[in-house]
Amino acid sequence: MAVSGGPDSLALLLLAHAALPGRVEAATVDHGLRDESAAEAAMVAGLCHRLGIEHATLPVALDDGNVQDRARAARYAALGAWVERRSLDALATAHHADDQAETLLMRLNRGSGLSGLAGIRECAPLPCGRPVVRPLLAWRRAELSAVVEAAGITPVDDPSNRDPAYDRARIRQAMAAADWLDPVAIATSARLLAEAEVTIAAIADDAFARGVSREAGGFRYRPEGPRLVRYRVVQRILQALSARPRGGQVAALVERLEGGGAANLAGVMARAEGEAWLFAREAPRRSG
Numbered sequence: 001m002a003v004s005g006g007p008d009s010l011a012l013l014l015l016a017h018a019a020l021p022g023r024v025e026a027a028t029v030d031h032g033l034r035d036e037s038a039a040e041a042a043m044v045a046g047l048c049h050r051l052g053i054e055h056a057t058l059p060v061a062l063d064d065g066n067v068q069d070r071a072r073a074a075r076y077a078a079l080g081a082w083v084e085r086r087s088l089d090a091l092a093t094a095h096h097a098d099d100q101a102e103t104l105l106m107r108l109n110r111g112s113g114l115s116g117l118a119g120i121r122e123c124a125p126l127p128c129g130r131p132v133v134r135p136l137l138a139w140r141r142a143e144l145s146a147v148v149e150a151a152g153i154t155p156v157d158d159p160s161n162r163d164p165a166y167d168r169a170r171i172r173q174a175m176a177a178a179d180w181l182d183p184v185a186i187a188t189s190a191r192l193l194a195e196a197e198v199t200i201a202a203i204a205d206d207a208f209a210r211g212v213s214r215e216a217g218g219f220r221y222r223p224e225g226p227r228l229v230r231y232r233v234v235q236r237i238l239q240a241l242s243a244r245p246r247g248g249q250v251a252a253l254v255e256r257l258e259g260g261g262a263a264n265l266a267g268v269m270a271r272a273e274g275e276a277w278l279f280a281r282e283a284p285r286r287s288g
Contacts, residue, residue: 001026001092002079003048003055005040005156008094010047011144012136014151016092017051025054027082029075031062040156047153058082068166080126088130095120095134098141101183102171104190109171113247114228118197119190137187204232212237218280223257230254234270237279243268 001016003009003026016024026048028041041057048055060074083091100119107116123133136144148155163169175181207229211222219237223230234257235250243266245253253270256263262271270279 002075002094003028003044004158005044006094006158006161007145007148007155008096008099008136008141010044010153010155011139011147012092012094013044013047013051013053014147014153015136017053022052025056025086025088027056027058027079029078030057030059031071031074032059033062033067033071034158036156043156054086056082056086076132077127079132080128080130083126083130084128090130091126091132093132093134094136094144096136096139096141096144097187098172098175098183100137100190101181101186102168102175104186104193105175106167106171113251114193114197114200115247117190118194119187121194122191137191138184140183200228200232204229204236208233208236215278215280218278221277221279222275223277227254227258230258234277234279238266238268241268241279241281 001009001012001024003013005028013024013026026044028044030037030041045055045057058078060078062070062074079091082088103119104117107119110116120134120137122137123131126132145155160166161169161172164173175183203225207225211224212233213220218241221233221237223233231250231254234254235247238245238250245266249265253263253265257270257272257277260272262269264270264282267282268279269282270277272278
């Protein structure tokens with residue numbers, strides 16, 4: 001399991017140890033972003049030693065770009081490699097109902113589609129293929145803090161969790177001020193949206209199988225059904241052609257094709273031809 005030393009992950013550690021004694025291991029990722037991070041990892045290592053839990057500290061180096069995005073990518077890459085190296089069945093993280101509610105509100109505020117509004121999945125694949133599971137999504141943050149307090153453990157206090165420079169911290173502060181919001185109910189909505197996402201994905205798989213055919217250098221698609229299904233099928237075609245555009249770009253492409261037009265997106269030429277849409281990789285440009 002991933003244990004940062006914060007109250008949520010420490011509660012996960014204690015609960016997992018109680019439920020599965022001798023069957024869990026823990027890892028702490030040291031991003032090196034704060035002077036205290038090495039000491040915090042050492043604190044978790046010491047606690048694991050007292051509990052008889054195998055522990056590893058995983059230092060990571062971050063690439064340039066958005067700090068939180070880079071940290072998340074590096075964290076899951078390191079944890080995935082650790083899970084694979086240790087031949088563990090899965091990675092558990094301490095995401096809870098308050099995290100889920102914050103994620104849904106953030107994504108609503110950004111105009112996310114169904115996939116984004118499904119929020120934090122209960123189970124998802126790691127880069128190595130093994131699953132990451134979130135067994136605490138029905139728990140509240142306060143309940144997890146109470147578990148750690150009852151054990152007499154002082155958790156890590158990460159000031160970035162309160163830094164208004166980050167969207168999540170601002171959402172968290174706004175939710176704390178709006179006591180009429182129910183994080184558990186919001187988290188339930190995210191779970192229902194995740195179920196809807198699975199249903200739409202199955203419909204899109206069927207539409208792809210029935211309506212898409214391979215042609216020399218690309219694909220022919222005879223679109224049918226609602227726009228969301230068309231969007232999913234086009235997204236899958238683009239992925240098959242090694243294109244990874246953003247969701248809004250795919251939506252704009254679908255709208256263009258529905259109007260009988262053509263467009264180039266992420267190196268893929270797409271055009272409407274009669275009742276079909278054609279997709280092919282753009283021919284490489286000649287130098288000179």
